[in-house]
Amino acid sequence: MGKNFNKGQATVGFILILAIAAFSLLYWKVNIKFDSVHLVTGVIIGYVLSRSRFGFAGGVKRVYVTGEASLTTALMLMFGITTVAVGAIHYTGLVQFTPFINPVTLGLFLGGFLFGMGMILAGGCASGTLTDSGEGEGGAWIGLIFFILGSVLGVYVKDAITATSIGKAGTGIYLPDYLGIPGAILVSLLGLFAIYWLAKSYENKRKANDAYEKTQFADFEAPIQDDGPFQLFSFKTYHKLFVERWTFITGGILLAFLYVFIVVTSGTQWGVTGVFTSWGVGFLQLLGMEFPGAGFAGAVSDVNNGLVLSSVGMRNVGLILGALAYFLTAGRFKLNFKLKPVDILFYAIGGTLMGVGARLANGCNVGALFSGIVNLSLGGWVFLLTMTLGGLFSLKVFAGKTSTVPIVRCKK
Template identity: 30%
Template sequence: MTQTTAIVPAPAAPVNLDKGPVIFVVLALLLGALAIGDAISPRQALLFVIGGLLGLTLYHASFGFTGGWRRFVVERRGNAIRAQMLMIAAASVIFIPLLALGSANGQALVGAFAPVGMSVLVGAAMFGLGMQLGGGCGSGTLFTVGGGSSRMVVTLVFFILGAVIGTAHLPWWLAMPSLPEISLGKTLGVPGGVIVTLVALGAVAAATALVERRAHGGLEKATPSPRKGLSRLLQGPWPLVGAGLALAGLNIATLLTAGHPWSVTFGFGLWGAKVAQAVGVPVETWAFWNWPGPAKALGSSVLADVTSVMNFGIILGAALAAGLAGKFAPKVKVPFASFVAAAIGGVLMGYGARLSFGCNVGALFSGIASGSVHGWLWFASAFLGSLGGVALRPLFGLDGFKTK
């Protein structure tokens, strides 16, 4: 009689935590939340924590728009885009009804709405091109910086510069031809707005699946993770679908806590404006910084700005995830051509985000989930710009998909 032996997967190799970074980041998150809660409000501290959870999720799933779009263009693999569409769909079924109510638990709710015009069309195309050269979108830049990428620090610095320049020019762009804000929830009613949004998102997902099947004969299967349970939860990698649903839930939590959806890039412009002001640039005389919201932010502590506080949380959350995964290893060397691409990409993203009222998060994710038509224009224009960025990457030695 022949004895058979079951073949079992090899156990995951043990992960050595980066103990120093993990301890430092945990303390920074705890002390940061306490300090923000004391200086501003418990609500602001909660938003800081939500930011940390966003950063952890983004890092463990490598959930970035840039690499996913590039992979679809070059390899005809669309699993990342389908996860993005699922994420937006999950948020939209909650966002659109909540925004129609106008408030929840005494908190006024405002969606990510913006005019549908030339500024969005041009700005989103610039952003799409820039993110392929810079190596990350708005959220992608933050979580890769948190993970220790020196190149993405370059992108972030120039992103901030571009955002400040964008605030100087935005009034001129807003004078260009434009339609007003268009809300699908208001125009079609809540059921109609939700249905149209879900059908459109489903159509995008179906199109990527069709392209992938024609190119490869089938859809790519997820690689099984050697880690299970708590080990995978803490150390990753997380599945894209699960991470997308987690991000949708955290964006809903942001809406209910802050009164508006998750956004990223306003914080960059604010940081740059405060630095410019500190060295004598009179940004407070610019039209943008005299509008009520920006004027209040410029005149207050950066910790009072929701977007800034959440951005700080994202960086720290990603750093924590990198430390837990044993991958926190900052790389100092950045080749010159790559540096130039990061600088150009950063400026284009910062400027483009300001013109188009946000990035992949504030305009695409939160915009479409809110039922705003400008989010769809942003998506189409940014994707076209991304095609140009993919074509230009080899000029800077940027082939491959390691950056997100």
């Protein structure tokens, strides 16, 4: 067996996977098939995100801090594949669904910037916070709690902004209305290629300035270097199948196909944060708070109908379980609640900013960014711009002030 490999954890991991499968089949038998599919899809997404170390926030943070652009370029590949696939679905009418066209409003600009700030301070975006929670990271749990509470606050802020004339201004812009679906796909792909080129150019500049740091795999997830004969029942084989880290490219391609799977099986887009408001309302109602406003009508209805039973809620729970399943089967699960007070503060601030930002922008890096771009909506590109600016702001202003924002390596 490999050094420090925890066989007990691996056993628990496979028991967890079997339990999820049994629970999903039970749901299927009692005719709650839709929710069963959402749960399993979420588990697979969480597993892929964790095993490939894939994350949306890292697309900004990694290249800025280390100069290494592999995650950013993998994100562009994922967006490109999904854009073509979803665009083809739009064009052929293969699946009947309403494209997500996020209105370009003041809320989108402000929300994207606040979300970008928060994801850096909290060490991850919405999907990243969920998977990090499944990995046992205490900071992620703090970020998640304040993300949920911040989502409730965000509804109040959004209502206040939309009550003003400038806050009401704006509309959804569906690129095919101006370019046709093929033209919109082509323009989107050109935009993604431009970002790829910028990221690689920046990487080359950092290399030339000796300010580049190649990302290294952790010892436990690196490929085992062994030229011995193949043995099916060996730790090397187990490590290859269940432990070895997947590349960003592998993760991006798998996530692109999973996004299309969600569209085809549910007729909806992949989203994460919409249900956070409902979770926050449900918790605060237990403390005696009431939410009579129109902005909370959907959340109150979700609470009355069952919080976790919503499609997004089931998928989010699946993300946590999928991450947990990977780290258990890899024998590397570890609870980490050793946090400095200043880090706790920044996790809380980051989570709150993401919650408010996601509500203002009608989504996070999954809902507003990923779903926006692949549905050929200008709103997705606006969110990408403002989220990136917000992320860079936090990376610049808070560098070295908390564990989630390291100091950028400078030229020697």
